[in-house]
Amino acid sequence: xxxxxxxxxxxxxxxxxxxxxxxxxxxxxxxxxxxxxxxxxxxxxxxxxxxxxxxxxxxxxxxxxxxxxxxxxxxxxxxxxxxxxxxxxxxxxxxxxxxxxxxxxxxxxxxxxxxxxxxxxxxxxxxxxxxxxxxxxxxxxxxxxxxxxxxxxxxxxxxxxxxxxxxxxxxxxxxxxxxxxxxxxxxxxxxxxxxxxxxxxxxxxxxxxxxxxxxxxxxxxxxxxxxxxxxxxxxxxxxxxxxxxxxxxxxxxxxxxxxxxxxxxxxxxxxxxxxxxxxxxxxxxxxxxxxx
Amino acid sequence: xxxxxxxxxxxxxxxxxxxxxxxxxxxxxxxxxxxxxxxxxxxxxxxxxxxxxxxxxxxxxxxxxxxxxxxxxxxxxxxxxxxxxxxxxxxxxxxxxxxxxxxxxxxxxxxxxxxxxxxxxxxxxxxxxxxxxxxxxxxxxxxxxxxxxxxxxxxxxxxxxxxxxxxxxxxxxxxxxxxxxxxxxxxxxxxxxxxxxxxxxxxxxxxxxxxxxxxxxxxxxxxxxxxxxxxxxxxxxxxxxxxxxxxxxxxxxxxxxxxxxxxxxxxxxxxxxxxxxxxxxxxxxxxxxxxxxxxxxxxxxxxxxxxxxxxxxxxxxxxxxxxxxxxxxxxxx
Numbered sequence: 001x002x003x004x005x006x007x008x009x010x011x012x013x014x015x016x017x018x019x020x021x022x023x024x025x026x027x028x029x030x031x032x033x034x035x036x037x038x039x040x041x042x043x044x045x046x047x048x049x050x051x052x053x054x055x056x057x058x059x060x061x062x063x064x065x066x067x068x069x070x071x072x073x074x075x076x077x078x079x080x081x082x083x084x085x086x087x088x089x090x091x092x093x094x095x096x097x098x099x100x101x102x103x104x105x106x107x108x109x110x111x112x113x114x115x116x117x118x119x120x121x122x123x124x125x126x127x128x129x130x131x132x133x134x135x136x137x138x139x140x141x142x143x144x145x146x147x148x149x150x151x152x153x154x155x156x157x158x159x160x161x162x163x164x165x166x167x168x169x170x171x172x173x174x175x176x177x178x179x180x181x182x183x184x185x186x187x188x189x190x191x192x193x194x195x196x197x198x199x200x201x202x203x204x205x206x207x208x209x210x211x212x213x214x215x216x217x218x219x220x221x222x223x224x225x226x227x228x229x230x231x232x233x234x235x236x237x238x239x240x241x242x243x244x245x246x247x248x249x250x251x252x253x254x255x256x257x258x259x260x261x262x263x264x265x266x267x268x269x270x271x272x273x274x275x276x277x278x279x280x281x282x283x284x285x286x287x288x289x290x291x292x
Numbered sequence: 293x294x295x296x297x298x299x300x301x302x303x304x305x306x307x308x309x310x311x312x313x314x315x316x317x318x319x320x321x322x323x324x325x326x327x328x329x330x331x332x333x334x335x336x337x338x339x340x341x342x343x344x345x346x347x348x349x350x351x352x353x354x355x356x357x358x359x360x361x362x363x364x365x366x367x368x369x370x371x372x373x374x375x376x377x378x379x380x381x382x383x384x385x386x387x388x389x390x391x392x393x394x395x396x397x398x399x400x401x402x403x404x405x406x407x408x409x410x411x412x413x414x415x416x417x418x419x420x421x422x423x424x425x426x427x428x429x430x431x432x433x434x435x436x437x438x439x440x441x442x443x444x445x446x447x448x449x450x451x452x453x454x455x456x457x458x459x460x461x462x463x464x465x466x467x468x469x470x471x472x473x474x475x476x477x478x479x480x481x482x483x484x485x486x487x488x489x490x491x492x493x494x495x496x497x498x499x500x501x502x503x504x505x506x507x508x509x510x511x512x513x514x515x516x517x518x519x520x521x522x523x524x525x526x527x528x529x530x531x532x533x534x535x536x537x538x539x540x541x542x543x544x545x546x547x548x549x550x551x552x553x554x555x556x557x558x559x560x561x562x563x564x565x566x567x568x569x570x571x572x573x574x575x576x577x578x579x580x581x582x583x584x585x586x587x588x589x590x591x592x593x594x595x596x597x598x599x600x601x602x603x604x605x606x607x608x609x610x611x612x613x614x615x616x617x618x619x620x621x622x623x624x625x
Contacts, residue, residue, distance in 0.1 A: 035400035037407065085605045091399040095346055096550055097604045099403075103543055103597030111583075111590040220539050224411045227404040262419035265412035272408050273393050276401060 006137040007257040008250060013142040015249020016149040020204035021226030022233065022241035023153065024197040029235045031173040031193035033091075034083065037098040040223035041105035042078070042198055043205030046071045047214055048113040050206060051120055060123045067202050075198025079191045110216040122211035145207045152200055153242055159196075160238075169193060221265055225252070228272045234282025244283070297475050301468045308464040312457060313449060320460045321528065322568055327463035328524040330564035331470050333548045334557055335517025340546075341555025342478055343510035344490035345394060349406035350518045351542030352413035353390075357383045357522025358532040359417065362430035372435050372462065379523035380516050387515020388508065395507035410542040414534035429533025432526045434459065463524050470517060471557055477513065478557075486510050544593065547600045570595065 021039070028036045036042075049070050050063035058066075082101065086094050124140030160166035171179040172189035180186050204226070205219055212218075229248045233240020248271065255267040275282065312320060332350055339345050360379040364370065370378075390409060394402055417424035424430060437458045445453035477483055485506045488496040497503050526532045544567060552563030571592035578588030 029400075035404060037403065082601065082605070092340075092344065092346060093604050095400055095403045096546065097601060099348070099543055099546060100550075100597050100600035100604060103540075103547060103593050104601060105597075106540075107590040107594035107597060111587050111594065115586050115590075217538070217540075221411055224404075224408045228408065231401070231404065260419050262415040265408070265415050269405075269408040269412040272405055276397060276405060277393060280396075280401075 002134065003257060007253050009137040009142070010257070011250035011253030012246065013138070013145050013249070014253060015229075015246035016146045017204050017207045017245075018222070018225045018229045018248050019242040019245025020149045020152060020200055020207065021222055022229035022245045023156070023238055024201035024204065025226055025230045026233075026235060026238050026241040027156075027193055027197035027200065029230070030238075031169070031190050032079075032083065032087070034086075034094045034098065035227065035235070036194075036197070037095070037223060038078070038101035038105055039198070039201045039226070040205075040219035041102055041109055041216075042071070042074055043201045044109045044214075044216060044219050045105060046074065046198075046202040047120070047205040047209045048109060051118060051209075051214060052113070054121060060121055064123075064206060067206055068199050071198045071200075071202030072195045075201075076191050076195040078198070079194035083194065084187070084190075106216055113216070115216055117213040117215050120209040120212060120214050126211045141210055145210070148203060148207060149242075152203060153238075156196070156200075156238065165192075224265065225268055228268050228275075231272060232275055232283055237282070240282055247283075297472045301472045304468050304471075305465075308461075308468070312460050312464070317454070317456050320456050324456070324460045324463045324524070324528045326564050326568040327460070327467045328521040328528065329545075329548065329567050330467050330561050331463075331524070332518050332521035332545055333552065333560035333564050333567075334467075334471055334474055335514040335521070336545055336549045337552075337555060337557060337560040338474055338478060338486075338517075339510050339514035340549055341559075342483060342490065343486040343507060345398075345507060345510060346403050346546070347394070347406045347511075347514070348403055348539075348542045348546060349390065349409035349413075350514070350545050351537050351539070352410045353383055353387060353515050353518035354522030354525060354541065355413050355532070355534075355537035356386050357519030358432075358526035358536070359424060359430065359522075360519070361523040361526045362432045362532040365433050365435065366430070371438075375435075376462075376466070376520060376523050380519040383519020383522065384512055384516040387518070388512050391508040391511030391515065392504075394511055395504045406542075407539075410539050414537055417534050425533070427534065429531050429536070432530050432532060434527060434530060459524075459527055463528075466520060466524065470520065471561075474513075474517075475557055482509065540593070544596060547596045550600050550603055551596065567596070 021043075024039055025035060028034055028039075046067040050067035053066055054060055054063040078101065083094075083097065086097050122141045124144050126139050126141055128135040128137050128139055130136075158166075160170055168179070168184045169189045169192060171182065171184050172186045173193065176186050179189075204222065208219065208222060225248060226245075229244040230241050232244030232247060233242070248268070251271060252264050252267055256264050259267075312323060315323065332354060336347065336350050339347055357379045360382040361375060364375045364378055368375075390406075394405060397405055417429065418426055421427075434455050437453055437455060441458075442453050478486070485496070485501050486509075488499065488501055489503055489506045493503055496506075522537075525536070529536060548563030548567045549560060550563075551566055552559030552561065571589070574591040574595055575585075575588045578591045579585060583591075
């Protein structure tokens with residue numbers, strides 16, 4: 001019972017991080033029909049920026065804020081100066097482009113920040129809360145993680161559902177030509193979409209790094225988990241991404257706790273294959289069937 | 293057609309002998325690296341260029357070939373070519389399994405699924421640390437050179453056949469064999485089906501081509517190449533370890549195929565040459581500029597990545613499209 005609770009709480013915290021990463025993938029997919037595989041090294045770079053500043057004596061929160069803002073800028077730059085040029089081209093090109101970006105940004109991160117493992121601070125406690133006599137697996141940083149992802153999710157919902165800007169962004173993603181005819185600056189909306197997605201990805205990177213080690217490849221697994229979470233929920237649905245993230249976090253935590261941490265990526269692969277083959281539209285597929 | 297390929301193969305073998313006989317041990321080892329990368333890239337070229345399926349999991353399939361070789365060499369007394377063949381067959385079987393699933397996916401879904409494969413496979417030797425050596429990996433024993441072969445080599449060249457040179461010959465013989473087979477396959481009916489499925493899957497289906505079977509066949513052929521490449525890589529490194537098959541390997545293979553020109557086997561060879569010989573050059577330039585060794589080592593992937601991005605951006609009709617145009621021009625002229 002104790003172990004099950006531990007597993008569930010760890011899974012919930014991890015799930016929140018995967019959800020944030022999946023959310024970033026979904027935001028970009030909805031707007032540009034591209035799965036941004038380069039999102040992991042983008043988040044690696046912003047996390048390293050935070051680490052450099054914190055090591056230089058800045059407060060954790062200053063580093064945190066700089067990482068998020070630089071994520072926003074990086075996302076906008078990548079869309080405006082690279083991704084825009086494969087718009088409307090063959091699907092394979094976009095995939096290869098984001099993979100090329102993956103290699104470039106990964107190498108850049110290692111070149112600039114070095115390849116050794118470096119520890120990343122956490123702003124809150126990393127030991128579990130005590131309930132009565134037992135220590136449970138929920139840490140202060142875990143609570144912060146879940147809350148931070150929750151805030152971003154609510155923020156995005158408010159943006160997309162409650163503001164004029166969000167409406168224009170949705171219109172640009174839904175039907176470009178019609179949106180353009182209605183006076184929406186589509187290009188600008190797409191740039192903004194990539195920027196917001198990269199910010200969400202940066203948050204995910206910061207949350208994974210907190211209290212752990214960073215390394216140029218530390219998010220390689222997370223790009224897979226984020227993708228699996230997004231596919232679980234259906235690549236089109238932000239809410240699905242969050243639910244998918246939590247489901248994945250819980251499942252992987254079960255595998256890690258009861259089978260072995262080494263097999264976690266394999267479990268993610270199996271889960272992905274099962275979903276793609278049985279319910280390609282994701283667990284929350286709408287009426288419209290999607291061709292996979 | 294076959295005769296043309298065989299003549300080409302014969303010419304290639306002459307070049308291989310001339311080059312290998314005049315290279316020192318370091319260069320010979322580099323040529324072995326180029327050989328196994330070329331085999332893997334050739335397989336990936338067939339899959340991606342001809343059939344339109346992108347795989348990021350070929351590094352993982354190479355790992356299957358490498359570990360099979362290590363285990364076979366440890367447990368059985370078989371001639372090396374038989375071991376290579378067995379390693380290839382085992383990877384082929386794994387590839388068939390993956391291919392059945394992959395055949396139903398396309399674009400980013402296929403990329404994501406094979407990416408998951410690339411990340412998942414290095415965890416398996418860690419989990420079965422007892423049998424597969426965990427983080428340290430399995431040492432690979434290079435078998436002795438068969439006596440008559442060593443004698444014959446001495447008789448012809450006047451120098452002893454070192455195991456490095458033996459492996460280089462074996463690798464390049466494999467390259468020539470694999471490329472002749474792949475070239476024949478892609479020129480024949482099978483290749484025509486692959487291209488038809490890539491270009492117009494609905495029309496291909498209407499013409500009576502079984503889409504699933506055609507895609508699985510391409511995946512299996514390509515996986516077999518990856519298995520062979522992995523086996524040779526294990527022999528050359530004398531080791532099969534998880535760190536050798538990180539995600540980077542799979543991504544670099546994709547960039548090799550794109551750099552060399554998607555869809556042509558010569559391109560795969562060029563891509564493999566770039567992956568082998570560019571890093572020492574670029575890294576050397578980096579250390580000359582005052583970078584540390586570790587950092588300078590990143591300049592090579594940085595340049596592959598940049599060139600990959602540039603190719604995608606500057607080939608306006610798209611990679612496959614540009615190539616098809618080129619082929620079309622050659623056919624009509």
